[in-house]
Amino acid sequence: MKFSDNQVLFTPTGNGHHGSRALWQDQNGGAEYWEAIIPFLKGIK
Numbered sequence: 001m002k003f004s005d006n007q008v009l010f011t012p013t014g015n016g017h018h019g020s021r022a023l024w025q026d027q028n029g030g031a032e033y034w035e036a037i038i039p040f041l042k043g044i045k
Contacts, residue, residue, distance in 0.1 A: 010036045 014029040016022050022033045 008040060 010033075012022075012029060012032050014032065016029045016033065017024075017027060021027065022030060023037075024030065
């Protein structure tokens with residue numbers, strides 16, 4: 001699989017949820033998603 005410089009791939013290590021549910025508060029495994037999302041958003045110019 002080829003990715004361009006403008007693409008980011010995140011693969012959770014656990015059995016995460018699909019879609020926005022993964023970001024809900026107190027969701028099992030949700031912290032892993034937020035740990036990836038926050039630096040990504042901070043890097044957007």
